[in-house]
Amino acid sequence: MMRSDWGELVAKLGEIQAGDWVTVRDGGAISETKALGERLAAMGRAAGCRRLASYGEALEREAQAYAVAGIAARLNDFPMLVRSIAEENIAATP
Amino acid sequence: MSPSTPAARILVVDDQETNVQVLGNMLGVLGFEIVPVTSGEDALKRLAVRPADLVLLDVLMPDVDGFEVCRRIRAQPALAEIPIIFLSAADDKTFIVRALDAGGVDYVTKPFNQAELVSRVRTHLALKQTRDRLRNLAEDKDELLGILAHDLKNHLGGMQMSAQLLHDRARQLEDQRLLKISSNVLHASDQMFSFVKEFLANAAADRGLTINLTPVSLAAAAASAVQHHAESARRKGLALHEEYPRGFPLVLGDHAALDQVIDNLVSNAVKFSPPGKSIWLTARVAPDGRPECRVRDEGPGCDGSDLAAMFTRYRRLSARPTAGEPSTGLGLSIAKRYAEAMNGELHCESEPGRGATFVLRLRFPPEASAS
Numbered sequence: 001m002m003r004s005d006w007g008e009l010v011a012k013l014g015e016i017q018a019g020d021w022v023t024v025r026d027g028g029a030i031s032e033t034k035a036l037g038e039r040l041a042a043m044g045r046a047a048g049c050r051r052l053a054s055y056g057e058a059l060e061r062e063a064q065a066y067a068v069a070g071i072a073a074r075l076n077d078f079p080m081l082v083r084s085i086a087e088e089n090i091a092a093t094p
Numbered sequence: 095m096s097p098s099t100p101a102a103r104i105l106v107v108d109d110q111e112t113n114v115q116v117l118g119n120m121l122g123v124l125g126f127e128i129v130p131v132t133s134g135e136d137a138l139k140r141l142a143v144r145p146a147d148l149v150l151l152d153v154l155m156p157d158v159d160g161f162e163v164c165r166r167i168r169a170q171p172a173l174a175e176i177p178i179i180f181l182s183a184a185d186d187k188t189f190i191v192r193a194l195d196a197g198g199v200d201y202v203t204k205p206f207n208q209a210e211l212v213s214r215v216r217t218h219l220a221l222k223q224t225r226d227r228l229r230n231l232a233e234d235k236d237e238l239l240g241i242l243a244h245d246l247k248n249h250l251g252g253m254q255m256s257a258q259l260l261h262d263r264a265r266q267l268e269d270q271r272l273l274k275i276s277s278n279v280l281h282a283s284d285q286m287f288s289f290v291k292e293f294l295a296n297a298a299a300d301r302g303l304t305i306n307l308t309p310v311s312l313a314a315a316a317a318s319a320v321q322h323h324a325e326s327a328r329r330k331g332l333a334l335h336e337e338y339p340r341g342f343p344l345v346l347g348d349h350a351a352l353d354q355v356i357d358n359l360v361s362n363a364v365k366f367s368p369p370g371k372s373i374w375l376t377a378r379v380a381p382d383g384r385p386e387c388r389v390r391d392e393g394p395g396c397d398g399s400d401l402a403a404m405f406t407r408y409r410r411l412s413a414r415p416t417a418g419e420p421s422t423g424l425g426l427s428i429a430k431r432y433a434e435a436m437n438g439e440l441h442c443e444s445e446p447g448r449g450a451t452f453v454l455r456l457r458f459p460p461e462a463s464a465s
Contacts, residue, residue, distance in 0.1 A: 026143045028129045028136075029103070030122060066118035068111050068132050 006089040009047045013082045016040075025075045033071055034063035055081055101127040102219050105146040107137040107163065108181070109155040113204075117150060117181075120208055121215065134158030138166055145173055148219055151198070153182035153189060161196045168197040175225065177218040181206065240297050243290050250287045257283055281418070292424040295354065296407065299428055305351055305435045309344035309459045312387050315352045316375045319360040330417055331369045334360075337376040345385040345456045351432040352456075355440070356387065358429040359452045363391035365415040366450075385458055390451040396444040404442055405430040429454075 016036075024032045041056025043049075055074070062070040104126050106117045114130040122128045129146060131137045134155055140146075149167065153160040160180055167173045177200075180193040185203040193201045200214055257279040264272035313336075320334050327334050345352075356375075363373045371392035380386040393413065396404065400411045408423040415421050433440035433454055444450035 026139075028131065028140050028143075030118065030128045030130065031101075066111075066115040066122075066128070066130050068114055068130050 006047060006049070006085065009043065009049060009052075010082070010086045010089050012043065013052075013085065017079060017082050021075065021078050028071075030063050030066060033075075034060055037061075037063055049085060051081065052085060101125050102147040103127040103129060103144070104215070105129045105131065105137060105140060105149045107131050107134065107149065107155075107160070108152040109133060110152075113152070113181075121212070124212065126215075134160070134163040137163055141167065141170075141173055141176075146176055147222060148215060149176055149178045150215070151178050151180050153180055153184060153193065161192055164193070164196040164198055175222070177222050179214060179218060236297055236300065240294070243293050243297070247287070247290045247294070250283055250290060254280065254283045254287060288419075292428065295428050296424045299431045305348045307346050307348060307436060310347040310349055310352055312345055312352070312356075312377050312385065312456075313338045313342060315349075315356045316360075316377070316387065318353055319357040320375065322357055323360050323364050326419075327364050327373070330364065330367065332364060332367050333372040335372060335374045337374060339377065342377050343385070343458060346459045347436045347438070347456055348432075351436055355429045355432045355454060356389070358425040359389040359454070362425055362452070363389055363393070363450075365417075365419045365421060366393035366413050367391045368393065368416050380455060383458075384455050387454040387456075388451055389454075390449060392449045395446045395448045395450055396442065397446050401442055401444060405440070 016039075020032075020036055020039075024036050037056045037058070037060030039056065041053050041060060044051070044053030044056055055077075059071070059074050062074055104121055106114050106121075106128055108114045108117070109132050111132055114132060118128045118130050129140055131140055135158055137149070137151070138158075141149075151160045151163060155163075158166075160182070164178050164180075167176060167178065178198045179200040179202060180190075180198045181202050181204055182189060182193075183204045190201045199218055202211055202214060257276055261273065261276035261280055264276050316336055316338070320336060324334065360373065360375070367373060373392075374388070374390045376388045376390070378386055378388075393416075396411060396413065400413070403409045404411065405427050407427040409427075430440045433456075436456060438454060438456040440452065440454050442450055442452050
């Protein structure tokens with residue numbers, strides 16, 4: 001996926017924010033947290049979005065380490081990350 | 095755990111993140127679904143979103159300690175049966191007793207032996223799974239029996255009507271043989287109908303009673319029961335007496351439940367009274383200030399063993415109905431459950447050969463008590 005395709009990425013991230021992210025944030029299950037991290041990392045790599053890939057990898061690492069405080073902080077940062085990727089996409093649109 | 099069953103969900107609660115990590119790694123690698131939290135409040139929030147199959151709970155935590163978390167979990171019906179294993183560095187016996195009193199199923203001291211902890215976790219999960227399976231089976235059985243009973247009730251209604259028509263016809267034709275056969279069919283279908291009705295009432299009580307406590311009239315409930323049983327009493331030559339002081343105040347109860355309780359008591363008195371006797375329904379204010387309804391009969395009375403078993407389901411007493419009426423052994427147990435659901439009580443006073451008096455004690459509505 002090229003940077004010009006980020007519109008699709010932003011839409012998918014919006015769906016995740018409304019669904020899986022809420023489930024993971026409120027439910028707190030490690031396997032679901034890890035799966036979300038893996039998914040976001042893969043999406044970031046596929047879209048060439050380094051920040052999303054790093055975010056996903058960090059979430060996955062924290063889940064594997066049962067780092068409760070780290071996971072909570074990372075998940076709380078997610079809406080801000082989505083917003084900033086969306087803004088970057090708008091700014092890059094000719 | 096078989097690959098097809100979902101992983102058991104274990105909530106790990108410890109204010110020390112390193113402890114959570116140790117437990118998480120240890121149990122996560124065995125395939126359990128781990129939900130780690132570092133405070134009691136977070137534990138309760140996680141459980142509100144989705145119940146766990148087991149909780150590993152630290153005792154000493156700032157803010158809300160493990161005992162309090164356990165009590166709050168136990169106070170919620172949806173979570174009350176989750177096994178809670180306490181984990182603590184404190185091996186003081188009073189702590190262990192407090193933990194078990196608060197509702198914990200086990201107590202493991204830190205540092206713990208991994209194999210022992212895993213074994214305890216597996217044991218309590220297996221017990222919970224067995225309990226859940228039994229509950230599901232019981233619910234399925236009740237549902238199936240309920241459906242069967244409803245269907246049976248409809249067919250029995252039709253059977254009773256046909257038998258009655260046949261009986262009337264036999265009487266017109268003065269056909270003694272047909273009269274006897276149709277009487278047998280009527281009697282048997284009456285018994286079955288009565289059993290099915292009581293079975294359904296019992297199942298409804300088991301599912302949880304919906305009680306709406308409002309000021310209700312004891313006299314009206316008694317009058318309804320007397321009217322309902324007037325014909326069967328007349329056939330046995332029984333006299334039904336109602337003695338209610340004029341202007342007896344309303345009591346706190348549920349209309350349907352109160353009707354059912356008094357109806358069951360009058361039905362019981364009619365069944366067990368020999369022909370020609372009397373039954374009294376009276377109301378008074380008991381010495382403790384509570385309203386009381388008494389149903390007294392002149393039947394055979396009961397001994398101590400009958401009194402002890404009287405309100406047990408399906409328990410038949412030594413006395414038999416005097417005219418072969420159906421008796422399922424459910425009516426009194428239903429009456430007692432309804433009485434207690436109305437914050438009241440029901441007991442029996444009796445001696446062999448001296449009749450029985452059933453005493454239903456309820457409460458007055460708050461404003462009536464105050465006045």
